[in-house]
Amino acid sequence: MQLVILGSGQDAGVPQIGCYCGNCVKSREDKAYQRLGPSIALITSNKKTCYIIDASPDLKVQVDIVNKLMLKELPAKSVPITGIFLTHAHFGHLAGLWSLGKECIDIKGITVHCTHKLNHFLNSQHPFKHMTEQGNIKPTPFEIGVLQEFNGFSISSFEVPHRNEFADTVGYIIHATKTVVYLPDIDDWTEEILTIIEEADIALIDATFYTKAELPRMSNVKHPPMIETMERLKDSTTEIYFTHFNHTNKTLDETSKERKETLEKGFKLAFDGQIIEI
Ligand SMILES: [Zn+2]
Ligand SMILES: [Zn+2]
Ligand SMILES: [Zn+2]
Structure with missing residues (x-):
C-alpha cells in the first residue's frame, strides 16, 4: 500500500x-516550499480505500491530493x-x-478512530459535538496499544508525552508489508518510544525545531530538537x-548547512505529496 x-x-x-x-517568504514565492498541516494518507493497493491520520486545517486541499491518486474520473462530489x-x-x-460538516460537504458517518479521552472531547466540545450529533463524524474509541485490523493493514497506538490540555496523545504503528511509526508530536523522548522507532522499518517523526534556540517561547512549546533526536537515533537502522x-x-x-548535515547523517526530510511504498 x-x-x-x-x-x-x-x-x-x-x-x-x-x-x-x-x-x-520563500514558500510564498515558490509553492514547492509550502508545507500543509500535519497529515498522512494510507491508500490500499486496489486504490479503493483511504484512511488518513489527523485532519489538518488544510484537509480541503489534501482531499484533492488523495482524489488524484485514487480516482481517474471524479464524480461531482467526492x-x-x-x-x-x-x-x-x-x-x-x-x-x-470541520470541513466535513453542514457548512461544507455535509458528509455523513465518517468513522473517527481515537482514544477514549479524545472520544469524550469530540462528544462534548463544540463544533465537534454538533458534528457528532448531526452524524457527520462517528467517533469510535480504541484501547491504546491494542491492534486493530483493517482491509490491507493493521494499526496500533502508543501513548506519547505531549501537552495534553484537552485529551491524551498517541503515535501510531502501521503494519503493512513494512512496519511504520507515525509520531508528529512529542515533548520528550522516552526509552520506550525510542525502542518502538528502532524496531520499525520506517518512522516519520517530530521535526518541529532543528535547535532549541529557534523559538524564544520554546520553553512553553516543548519538542525535542532534531539535533538531539539525530544524536539519540544515530545508530538506528530504521529509515x-x-x-x-x-x-x-x-x-x-x-541551501542551508542544517539540511546538508541532516541528509549526510542519513536522515530523510519528508515533503508534501511524497509517496512511500509500505
Ligand atoms: Zn515564518
Ligand atoms: Zn502538531
Ligand atoms: Zn500537539
Missing part, C-alpha cells in the same frame, strides 16, 4: 499567517476517506473535521523521515 505525506508542516503549516521570515485516525486534540490535527516542520526550521531551506 501507499503512505502519502499530505502535509509535512507543523500545525499552522508553512508559510505561517503574517510571517515574513526567510522560509515563509471525499474518498474511509476513516480518520487522530493523534491528539491540538487544533492543527483535528480542525479539518527515518522528519516531518511536522515549524516555519523556523532551517532544514526547510534547501
Whole structure:
C-alpha cells in the first residue's frame, strides 16, 4: 500500500499567517516550499480505500491530493476517506473535521478512530459535538496499544508525552508489508518510544525545531530538537523521515548547512505529496 505525506508542516503549516521570515517568504514565492498541516494518507493497493491520520486545517486541499491518486474520473462530489485516525486534540490535527460538516460537504458517518479521552472531547466540545450529533463524524474509541485490523493493514497506538490540555496523545504503528511509526508530536523522548522507532522499518517523526534556540517561547512549546533526536537515533537502522516542520526550521531551506548535515547523517526530510511504498 501507499503512505502519502499530505502535509509535512507543523500545525499552522508553512508559510505561517503574517510571517515574513526567510522560509515563509520563500514558500510564498515558490509553492514547492509550502508545507500543509500535519497529515498522512494510507491508500490500499486496489486504490479503493483511504484512511488518513489527523485532519489538518488544510484537509480541503489534501482531499484533492488523495482524489488524484485514487480516482481517474471524479464524480461531482467526492471525499474518498474511509476513516480518520487522530493523534491528539491540538487544533492543527483535528480542525479539518470541520470541513466535513453542514457548512461544507455535509458528509455523513465518517468513522473517527481515537482514544477514549479524545472520544469524550469530540462528544462534548463544540463544533465537534454538533458534528457528532448531526452524524457527520462517528467517533469510535480504541484501547491504546491494542491492534486493530483493517482491509490491507493493521494499526496500533502508543501513548506519547505531549501537552495534553484537552485529551491524551498517541503515535501510531502501521503494519503493512513494512512496519511504520507515525509520531508528529512529542515533548520528550522516552526509552520506550525510542525502542518502538528502532524496531520499525520506517518512522516519520517530530521535526518541529532543528535547535532549541529557534523559538524564544520554546520553553512553553516543548519538542525535542532534531539535533538531539539525530544524536539519540544515530545508530538506528530504521529509515527515518522528519516531518511536522515549524516555519523556523532551517532544514526547510534547501541551501542551508542544517539540511546538508541532516541528509549526510542519513536522515530523510519528508515533503508534501511524497509517496512511500509500505
Ligand atoms: Zn502538531
Ligand atoms: Zn515564518
Ligand atoms: Zn500537539
